[in-house]
Amino acid sequence: MNDPHEPRPGNDPQRSVPQYGEYTGGAERTPNGYQKHQAGGWENQYTEPLPRAGEPTQGHYESQGATATQAPDRHKKFSGGAVIAGMLLAGLIGAGAAVGTDALNDNGSGVGSTGNTSPVIVNDTDSVNSTTAATQKASPSVVTISATGNNEQGTGSGVVIDDQGHIVTNTHVVTLDGTASNATIEVQTSDGSVRSAEIVGTDPQSDLAVLKVDPEGLTPAEFADSDQLNVGDTAIAIGAPLGLSGTVTDGIVSTLNRTISVASSAAPDTPVESEESPGGSQDFFFNFPDNGESGSQQAQSSVYLNVIQTDAAINPGNSGGPLIDSEGKVIGINVAIASAAGSSDTAAGSIGVGFSIPSNTAKRVAQEIIDNGTASHGYLGASVSANTESSDGSGQFSSGALVRSVESGSPADEAGLRADDVVTQFNGKRIEDADALTATVRELAAGTEAEMTYIRNGNEETTKVTVSDAAQQG
Numbered sequence: 001m002n003d004p005h006e007p008r009p010g011n012d013p014q015r016s017v018p019q020y021g022e023y024t025g026g027a028e029r030t031p032n033g034y035q036k037h038q039a040g041g042w043e044n045q046y047t048e049p050l051p052r053a054g055e056p057t058q059g060h061y062e063s064q065g066a067t068a069t070q071a072p073d074r075h076k077k078f079s080g081g082a083v084i085a086g087m088l089l090a091g092l093i094g095a096g097a098a099v100g101t102d103a104l105n106d107n108g109s110g111v112g113s114t115g116n117t118s119p120v121i122v123n124d125t126d127s128v129n130s131t132t133a134a135t136q137k138a139s140p141s142v143v144t145i146s147a148t149g150n151n152e153q154g155t156g157s158g159v160v161i162d163d164q165g166h167i168v169t170n171t172h173v174v175t176l177d178g179t180a181s182n183a184t185i186e187v188q189t190s191d192g193s194v195r196s197a198e199i200v201g202t203d204p205q206s207d208l209a210v211l212k213v214d215p216e217g218l219t220p221a222e223f224a225d226s227d228q229l230n231v232g233d234t235a236i237a238i239g240a241p242l243g244l245s246g247t248v249t250d251g252i253v254s255t256l257n258r259t260i261s262v263a264s265s266a267a268p269d270t271p272v273e274s275e276e277s278p279g280g281s282q283d284f285f286f287n288f289p290d291n292g293e294s295g296s297q298q299a300q301s302s303v304y305l306n307v308i309q310t311d312a313a314i315n316p317g318n319s320g321g322p323l324i325d326s327e328g329k330v331i332g333i334n335v336a337i338a339s340a341a342g343s344s345d346t347a348a349g350s351i352g353v354g355f356s357i358p359s360n361t362a363k364r365v366a367q368e369i370i371d372n373g374t375a376s377h378g379y380l381g382a383s384v385s386a387n388t389e390s391s392d393g394s395g396q397f398s399s400g401a402l403v404r405s406v407e408s409g410s411p412a413d414e415a416g417l418r419a420d421d422v423v424t425q426f427n428g429k430r431i432e433d434a435d436a437l438t439a440t441v442r443e444l445a446a447g448t449e450a451e452m453t454y455i456r457n458g459n460e461e462t463t464k465v466t467v468s469d470a471a472q473q474g
Contacts, residue, residue, distance in 0.1 A: 305335065
């Protein structure tokens with residue numbers, strides 16, 4: 001059996017440890033280290049050894065056994081945060097009994113300021129597991145974001161998406177829940193350096209935004225195809241909850257295509273096809289946390305999102321950070337949690353119900369922002385509500401979106417949709433209520449053709465519809 005501490009090309013023999021991909025043994029030896037895990041079949045391109053306890057994280061990794069490159073000295077460092085004081089303050093916020101769902105940025109009620117980055121520490125190299133390996137691969141692509149404006153300050157997380165210095169995060173992070181249109185943004189990278197960031201564009205409809213920083217030394221993340229996810233797949237969250245950078249939690253994908261609506265003061269005032277109030281037929285509301293200070297109380301509109309639900313612990317400050325799979329690939333961008341602290345207070349933290357924007361949606365929206373400064377969203381042109389009719393007349397559950405009216409000349413009209421039709425599927429996704437239809441239409445780019453299934457007079461019918469641009473509706 002190969003000695004895991006045997007010196008390998010490009011590594012320091014005094015600190016050589018197992019590489020990403022060999023953590024269970026049985027790896028195939030290559031000239032550049034242990035690159036292929038025989039059981040899993042996936043390959044490792046990061047052959048720099050995992051750091052021992054107390055060693056700093058590396059700035060980025062070169063493939064094929066090169067050593068880590070240090071960040072330029074001209075990038076300043078974050079000062080240490082008041083972690084103890086901040087944790088105490090967070091602990092003093094009272095917990096309520098109601099359940100709510102909130103966005104995850106920290107508007108100052110947690111850690112007083114962002115702390116130094118934390119390395120991925122490995123003390124026992126004989127028991128490195130898949131979570132450690134995946135985290136080691138993805139962590140260099142994760143950043144902590146500080147936003148300041150209108151006498152408020154908030155922190156969140158982000159993901160490096162290309163070699164040009166573009167970072168995807170949440171709109172509510174960079175706008176401080178819609179209260180700051182031109183916030184000052186700084187980004188702390190995985191090696192601890194701090195860089196000024198410019199906002200390339202925001203997309204409140206999806207709660208996504210793109211920043212740009214000096215790209216030197218950054219490692220772009222690898223994105224997975226979120227359409228290939230299964231319930232039960234490994235889900236790992238990386239970010240800065242309460243400003244604590246480099247925090248890692250894991251769980252599973254709890255469900256897919258969960259629809260949530262989030263009240264947002266940053267949301268544009270565009271026509272909403274759902275006639276339901278924020279939260280739909282549920283007994284709790286979806287809104288951004290204000291912690292008594294932010295402008296979420298001014299919210300006039302809602303955003304409707306189809307999300308990945310996970311039980312990986314995510315908390316305020318995780319907003320905009322990645323949810324990754326067991327191979328270190330991004331499967332989602334963390335956006336909200338269900339909170340037992342009330343509809344507008346996340347002081348109680350995670351209760352095991354978190355939400356992430358699927359990677360395919362995040363990639364599409366982010367690329368449109370980079371290319372055009374804005375992103376498009378589909379519009380159907382049908383006013384709908386939850387279909388609560390049931391065989392027993394109880395009306396306890398919704399099954400489909402009941403069409404109340406159709407706008408003349410709209411995509412819905414051209415597709416033949418009529419009042420009293422019940423939409424049950426759209427673009428391959430089951431529609432359970434009005435919010436689900438709005439979210440599914442909105443996640444498409446304008447001009448996309450989709451298949452729609454509906455019930456009319458007890459008969460199921462299917463048709464094609466090409467959605468228009470929601471931003472052009474008045």
